[in-house]
Amino acid sequence: MNRCIRVNEKIHVMLNFKEIENRIKKRTGLTEGKDIAALFKLTPQNYSNKKGLGTILPTIIEWAIQENVNLDWLLKGEQPGIVAEDGPKYIKGPVVKRIDKMLEDMDEEAQRDVLKYTKEKKLLVELMAEKQRKAG
Numbered sequence: 669m670n671r672c673i674r675v676n677e678k679i680h681v682m683l684n685f686k687e688i689e690n691r692i693k694k695r696t697g698l699t700e701g702k703d704i705a706a707l708f709k710l711t712p713q714n715y716s717n718k719k720g721l722g723t724i725l726p727t728i729i730e731w732a733i734q735e736n737v738n739l740d741w742l743l744k745g746e747q748p749g750i751v752a753e754d755g756p757k758y759i760k761g762p763v764v765k766r767i768d769k770m771l772e773d774m775d776e777e778a779q780r781d782v783l784k785y786t787k788e789k790k791l792l793v794e795l796m797a798e799k800q801r802k803a804g
Contacts, residue, residue, distance in 0.1 A: 683743055685719060688728065691742050695735075706800030707731065707793065733767075734789055
């Protein structure tokens with residue numbers, strides 16, 4: 669469960685990294701920290717250091733965006749959307765809204781390039797994780 673604190677009348681959610689890590693494991697099927705380190709292209713030691721220093725969050729967010737993982741679910745455990753009669757409707761956070769806006773402003777060729785790059789990046793990450801699993 670995430671805790672909240674109030675600072676200058678703003679509520680900040682205190683992220684529980686263990687819960688985030690468990691959701692990453694659930695999403696990927698990985699079970700070990702060393703496998704998650706490989707997923708993020710980090711050594712196990714570097715991954716552990718970043719966790720300890722609290723600097724791993726940008727890496728997690730970058731991975732989540734590339735993998736199309738709902739950030740509300742990943743970071744806070746909130747359900748990504750609701751199911752209505754006409755199918756699922758997803759609640760879009762500010763990051764997803766900005767990405768949507770950027771894509772809307774692109775022509776079709778640029779959109780295809782972004783999609784191609786994203787698929788290539790995802791494939792590369794999957795291949796590297798598989799190589800790490802086989803090596804480990």
